[in-house]
Amino acid sequence: MSRPHGVFRRFVSLLLLSLAPPAFAATPFTEGMVTITLDDGWATQFSLARPELNARSIPATYGLVTLAIHEGWGGYMSLAQAQTLVSEGNDIASHTLTHPDLTSLSPTQLAAELQDSRAWLESALGLPAVPNFVVPYGLQNGPVLDLIRQHYASSRTVSAGRNFRDTVVYELRANDVARTVPVSTVQGWVDQAIAEKSWLILVFHEFVNGTPTRDTQYETSHFADLLDYVQTRGVRTVTLAEGLALTEGRTEPDLTAGMLIYTDALQNGFANWSWADHSLDETGVVHAGSAAIRFEPDTWNGLLFHHHGLDLAQYQSIRFWVHGGTTGGQAVRLVLHDGTQMLGTTRLDTALGAPIAPGVWQQVTIPLSSIGATTGTLRDLYFQDDSGTDQPALYLDDVVLVPQ
C-alpha cells in the first residue's frame, strides 16, 4: 500500500500547487483603471477641471468639505455648483465638515466631522447615501479609523500606491498630483496600472490657468494633457464608487497569508516614509508578483514603512525575501519601532547567519522573540543602512508579519 499512497500524495500536492494562487501577489482586476478624485470642493475644480472632464465624458469623484460650501467660504464652490456636479453624474464623497486633522479632535468633534458632513451631503445634494470617505491630510489613528469604519463603507487615504481587487477598502491608496508632479510621471503611473491591472486613484486640489503659485495648484492645460493620455491609452475610467464595486469589498486584511506589509505595493495601511534612494516599483528583480523594492543602503539612509499601529502580540515573526543585487554582503539593519522607542532590531546578515548573497532571493524569517519584540505597537518598520558608507543596491519583496 505504501507505493500507491505515495503516488497519491504526490498527486495531491501537485494539485494544491497548481490551484493555489501565486504566493504574495496582489489580486489584479480584469483591466487597469483610473479614478480622478478632486479634494476639498475648490471653486476652480468646477470652473476649470469640470469642463475638461465633461468634454471627455469622464465622471470624477469630488470629496467635499461641507461647511465650506454651506457657509460659502471664499475659494470654494457654491451649493448650486455642487448640485450641478451631482446632476451631471459625478460621484460625491465626504471630506468632513471643516477639514481638520482628525487625530487631534475630541470624540464629540470627531463624531460631528464624520456624521454631520455625511448628513449634510445627503440632504443638501439629495443623495440617497454617501458611503465613501476621504481622510483629510491622510491623517488617522486607531480611534479615527474605528469611527470611520462605523460611519462609512470605504475610506481613501493619500498614501501613494495602487489598489488591487483584494485591497482593504478602508486603506485605499491614492497618488497626489501636486504642482511639482510632471505630466510624464503621471503617465508612467497610468502605464503601470494598465500593465498590472491595478486601480490608480489620482488626487487633485486647485486648478489654475498659467503657472501655479501654490503646491496644491495644478495647471489646467496639464490636467487636460493627462485626460487626453488616459483616453489615448484606452484605460477604463471609473468613479471611486464604481471602482469600489469592482473590488472584493475586503474590510479586513486576509491573514491566511499573514499581515502583508509589501507585495507589489505597500499593503494594509502601510505608508511610505522612506528617505533613502529607493523604488517600490522595481520590475527587473522581482521575487513574486509584478514588483519588488529596490533599496540603496547608503550613509545611514533607510526605508521607513509607517502604520497607525499594529499589536505585535498577535504575530510570531516577520518574514521577507532579500536579494543582494550584483555584489551582496550589504550591512542593513531591520528596526521595529513604536514611534517613541525601539521595540527590536537585528542586522539582516545576523538573521540569515551569513552575508546577504548576490544574485539570488533568500527568505529571512525573524522570530519576534529573538529580537525582544513580542509586545508593543508597531508603527515604524525600518530597513536601514548599517555601514555609514556607500553600498550597492539590494532588493526586498513579500514583507509579511506572520500571525501567532
Ligand SMILES: [Zn+2]
Ligand atoms: Zn483635503
